[in-house]
Amino acid sequence: xxxxxxxxxxxxxxxxxxxxxxxxxxxxxxxxxxxxxxxxxxxxxxxxxxxxxxxxxxxxxxxxxxxxxxxxxxxxxxxxxxxxxxxxxxxxxxxxxxxxxxxxxxxxxxxxxxxxxxxxxxxxxxxxxxxxxxxxxxxxxxxxxxxxxxxxxxxxxxxxxxxxxxxxxxxxxxxxxxxxxxxxxxxxxxxxxxxxxxxxxxxxxxxxxxxxxxxxxxxxxxxxxxxxxxxxxxxxxxxxxxxxxxxxxxxxx
Ligand SMILES: Nc1nc2c(c(=O)[nH]1)N[C@H]1C(S)=C(S)[C@@H](COP(=O)(O)O)O[C@H]1N2
Ligand SMILES: [Mo]
Numbered sequence: 266x267x268x269x270x271x272x273x274x275x276x277x278x279x280x281x282x283x284x285x286x287x288x289x290x291x292x293x294x295x296x297x298x299x300x301x302x303x304x305x306x307x308x309x310x311x312x313x314x315x316x317x318x319x320x321x322x323x324x325x326x327x328x329x330x331x332x333x334x335x336x337x338x339x340x341x342x343x344x345x346x347x348x349x350x351x352x353x354x355x356x357x358x359x360x361x362x363x364x365x366x367x368x369x370x371x372x373x374x375x376x377x378x379x380x381x382x383x384x385x386x387x388x389x390x391x392x393x394x395x396x397x398x399x400x401x402x403x404x405x406x407x408x409x410x411x412x413x414x415x416x417x418x419x420x421x422x423x424x425x426x427x428x429x430x431x432x433x434x435x436x437x438x439x440x441x442x443x444x445x446x447x448x449x450x451x452x453x454x455x456x457x458x459x460x461x462x463x464x465x466x467x468x469x470x471x472x473x474x475x476x477x478x479x480x481x482x483x484x485x486x487x488x489x490x491x492x493x494x495x496x497x498x499x500x501x502x503x504x505x506x507x508x509x510x511x512x513x514x515x516x517x518x
Contacts, residue, residue, distance in 0.1 A: 302515045303441070303496045303504035317515040320477075326445055330476035333394040338459060339405040342397075347436040348466040350486055355435045363470040368454075372431075372492040375422025382470050385454060388412040388420065393451055398518055399480040407467075409474050410457030415448040418492070427492040431499060432473060435486040440505045441496050441514070442475065442482070451476040454487070479516035481507050 302310075302317045350356075358366045367379035391413055398404040414430070431441040446452055453474040456463050463469045468485025475482040496504040504514045 302513070303502065313513040313515055316513075316517060320515075320517040321445060324477075326448070327450060328477075330395055330451055333396070333406050335394060335408060337406050338394060338408055342405045342407050342459075342467070343399075343403060344466040345399055345401065345480065346438075347485065350435045352435050355486070359465065359469070366470050368471065368487060368490060370417075370421050370490045370492070373424035373427040373494060374492055375424070378421055380417070380421075382456060385412050385417070385456060385471065388416055390457075391450075391453060392457070393453070393474075393476070395451070395474070395476045397480045397483065400512060400516070408457075408459045409453060409455040410460075411453035411455030411471070411474065413450060414452045414454055414473075415450070417454055418447065421492075423492055426494045428494050429492070429496050429504070431491040431493055431496060431504075432484050432487060433489040433491075434484050435488045438484055438486075438506050439500070440482060440484055440507065441493075441499075446475055446477065449475075449477065477517055479512075479518060481512055482516050 302313050363382050366382055368381075368385075369377065369379050371377040389412065390410055392408060392410040394406060394408045396404050396406045418427075418430070427444070429441045429443055430447045431439065433439045442452070451474065454471050455468075455474045456471050458464060458467055463472060468487075471487050472485040473483050473487060493499065496502070501509070503509070505512070508514055
């Protein structure tokens with residue numbers, strides 16, 4: 266008689282479960298032509314794709330990143346990367362209190378528009394105290410106020426074929442989100458931090474908050490948004506400026 270090793274059939278490790286779920290989700294993602302990480306190439310690409318598929322399978326679209334009380338806000342929240350863009354036009358806008366700042370939105374929208382700070386502030390706002398984790402190994406908690414990106418996409422008449430939002434910044438960064446993250450309730454175009462205006466070093470006047478991914482996806486100094494159905498035909502096709510530096514397009518945590 267064949268002896269069954271105790272527990273062999275019943276005990277599935279967490280890892281097996283995750284990998285299994287990831288593969289299943291990969292199938293679903295491919296079959297449905299839902300978004301797929303654009304930069305899933307090569308050896309690391311396989312693991313990026315698996316992480317992505319697992320997260321999409323196990324986390325419901327509205328699973329929230331943890332929010333904290335205001336008493337948990339980090340004093341001296343670190344600044345990483347650009348703290349004060351050199352761009353002349355940016356400095357001019359800054360001198361004018363960003364009254365003339367506009368965020369162009371084009372691509373798969375009912376018609377291209379330029380959004381002012383006043384307009385963004387006129388939309389319903391959301392405030393959240395969340396933790397930013399940087400790939401460099403630190404994390405800090407801050408309070409962010411802004412408008413949900415989902416609301417802005419609604420306002421600009423995002424077309425149903427739109428599958429990604431591509432963002433550009435004053436300091437030359439660019440990145441993209443798929444609709445699952447773009448429409449997530451905690452994904453904000455943030456114009457406030459810790460109760461005041463968003464300070465310049467943290468990305469004034471408007472930055473992205475993507476709370477379920479590492480800090481580098483939360484672009485500062487936004488200068489443009491484009492809605493698109495694919496990102497493989499944009500720039501180097503990786504969907505993100507960070508990819509060439511070794512950072513995955515999908516940085517879910
Ligand atoms: N435009 C732009 N966005 C950016 C960066 C940057 O240098 N420029 N740094 C990124 C990184 S790596 C992190 S961790 C956070 C840092 O945000 P903070 O400076 O407000 O802490 O912003 C991200 N967004
Ligand atoms: Mo970072």
